[in-house]
Amino acid sequence: MSPTAVLYVAQALHGLAYGMLLFLIASGLTLIFGMMGILNIAHASFAMLAAYFCFTALKLTGNFWAALLIAPIFAGIVGVLTERFLLRPVHKHGHLAELLITVGIMTLILEIVKLFWGTESLVVKIPESLNGLLHIAGLTYPVYRIFVIGLSIVILGFMALILFKTRLGKIVQAAVSDADMVSALGINTPLVFMLVFGIGIWLAGVAGAVAGPLLTVFPGMADQLGMDAFVVVVVGGFGSLIGAFIVALFLGELNAYGIQFIPRLAPVLMFAFMALVLAFKPTGLFGERE
């Protein structure tokens, strides 16, 4: 391949890796919104928390794979507890109160992270087996990013299988379209909510833990990931996984190529695009309801 083509392909892969990470976060966010009507402002904060968990677990165990496994699970547990003890009690006060409590949770997570880990950027070392460079047809590409793309695809495939092929998946899908009706049919929706919230946080946690070595782990991580995930969910349409998927990939590519060609305009374009979509189709590109 010519050097220019190599450059383009490398950027495309960068974009794909970031897009997949975004989708891991956004998928949980959009499912939670679809089912419970909560815009979880703190969603990316949980991803950041998982990244810090991963850093500490790596320090304690010395094994990257173990850390990668443990960190999202711990984040998921924190998520389940949050849902049970903070979100559920305010449910009766309406959506605004739920929205506000996630704002409070976001602040708390940020402060707790600063308290325990400080404000510096922490570097998560990746193991030797992932640290190399891959050579394919003249293209040199870091193995770790390929690993990120592969892992995301595997997890998402697994999730899709659960969502579309199991009973739990059917219940979740039904609850996204009408939670009250599902509850009336005798299904314990609070339990399902708790489960979905936990799984959503777990997905975000995987993304955060995996993103740690790419972005380094720092307290501003939640803002960066959260803004982008928010755009993905809004533009893609609330409760729409397909929409989130397409927009996440698009955004990843926009990010990758934008940084190269229009470094100044890329983020502005992203938000302008979101504003336009909201202005003309408030439900998002693929969403059906507000």
Add this chain to the structure above:
Amino acid sequence: MSTKLSNWILWGVVIILLAVFPYLVSFYYLNMFIAFAIFSLYAVTLNILLGYMGVLSFGHAMFFGTGAYAVALVLRHIEGFPLLPTILVGGLAGGLLALVLCPLLVRVSGTAFAMLTLAFSMLIFVAALKFREITGGEDGIGITSIPPLNIPGLVSIDMTDKINFYYFAIIVVAICLYLLWFYTKTPFGSLIVGIRDNALRMDYLGFNLPQTKAINLVVSGTFAGIAGAVHGLLMKLVSTVGVLDIGTSFKPLMMAYIGGVGSFFGPIIGSAILHILEDVVIRFTDRIGLVNGTIFILVVLFAPQGLIGLFNTAKAKWFQKETAS
């Protein structure tokens, strides 16, 4: 008659206290008090939307920040621009932004409104960060000199003097608060509360809902812009992190919620509490956000009407007991 008299006495005492305040405390507390006043106004403008109209402006910093940036730009590029029009420029900028956005904002409510405002505030934040020739990017724009308050033929008051600036800021905030208080007491203000409680009914009664909401938005945006303008003059620096970022949007939200969104004076009380708290907490620990966040969560969980709501419930219970016994 006697309550009217005691009201007059109360206001008199408040005004005298405000007047002698700068001679009693250090500059540090003077600055803190001005910041408290500015954020009170800012939180009240948020509450005009949240408490009165029932929509949550999640990106209220865009009005605040636009006002601040407008003032900084005017002072930088126009030589000898007088002080009072500067404040008005800030208000105008905030109001104009609200006017531009209102065709979109009036169509939605609930979570959608919150998201739309958040989206636009992010757009403006990123734009201010990236177009650094105009806004100075992360460094922001410094306000090198505050123009004197010039009333032609009468006086010219030097505003670089801290005490003079204190009086000026307090008077501006007080006038704005009075105007807003008056605004909520007008029939139009009641109409807005009506929309919050039952929009459909107000629609059937023949009121023009989109227009009413739009006017309320512009009022809120204008006064938030004025608050931003005074804030810019106080800080002498307008930069993205500080007037436009998401933290600036959440701050008045916390104030309004902790004080109580149901009442006009709630956000002012909330602003006072947060400022006093910050001053106290900072002596023991740097983790002011941790304290604020915890209090905010506790309030949302257990006292959705804020401190004013708690106070009212306590009062109701107290008097009930007295009449019962």
